[in-house]
Amino acid sequence: MSYGFGIVGIGMIAEFHAKAIAAMNGGELVACYSRSSEKAADFSSRFGGEGHTDYDQFLKTKGLDIVTICTPSGAHLDPALKAAAAGKHLIIEKPIEVNLDRCDAIIEAGRRNGIQIAGIFPSRYHEVNRIVKETIESGRLGRVSLADAYVKWFRSQEYYDEGGWKGTKQFDGGGALMNQSIHAIDLLQWFMGPIVSVQALTDTLTHERIEVEDTAVAALRFANGALGVIEGATSVYPGFLKRIEISGNDGTIILEEEDLKVWEFRNEKPIDREIRNTYQSTTATGGGAADPSAIGFHGHQKQFEEFCESLAQNRPLLVDGAEARKSVEIILAIYRSAETGSLVKLPLK
16 A cells, blocks of 8 residues: 655755655655745655645645645644644654644644654664664663763754754754754653653853754653763764663663664673674764754655554554654753753653
């Protein structure tokens, strides 16, 4: 079975969606939507499908089953609600929205209209990350004591100046955490389970004319008792691959993007050497560390394929709306802690 995809908002990330759809099994691009007729026509000519500037007409495109939303983060709600009301399934770029009320409105619209919703977190679909999660859950690290995420990226002043929505609270929802570090934060809580409290500091240290943080640190406590750290920045030249470190009294795992840097256990198994050899050098892009376009589309492709398979087989999604909401809540807790100077407990109330 093949599903028809339509893309809403055709900026940079939409091109990765279009490439993923072209490469995937079980899907094809049938339409795109932009307020600009020139952009809609250009995108349609390059990637296929009908180009629309009328959203209602876009939703009526023949064969349209799934809408992927690539508008600025704080502009996800309205097109999502309209698509859900039209019975279209939704795949929404991260974050699914910029506050919990807006996230919940989208999730409720999905429930009310009987459609599936996924939040884009391609890192979960890298095979090495699935292996890491299974290994942590197997208990091979022993009592996990520390779990950290480091996203020391760089964005130039020109990056923020060139787009009207970048660096704004209304449409970006936040800065280095909400926009850039959210993938690592999602992975960290997926690996470790719930975060129950945060204590944080944020600041804008190297950029001008933005309303959001370019540097943030947070101390964490997880429900399983482990402690951790999140560091997120767009202020670090030249920018480095995102790094996740998980340590316990029986082992340590360290990831840089898709590369395994450390895979060490007190009790070595025959499979460990194979895992180290297979995943020690698999990252093929810059991971977005300095250039937001220096990413691959293979994670999107895998997520789109899983979405279509889940629809066809009527089985749960790996990253449904509720899952996608978790990283937003963690980031908002960090912002609240930084604003108040206090420890903030999760879930937020």
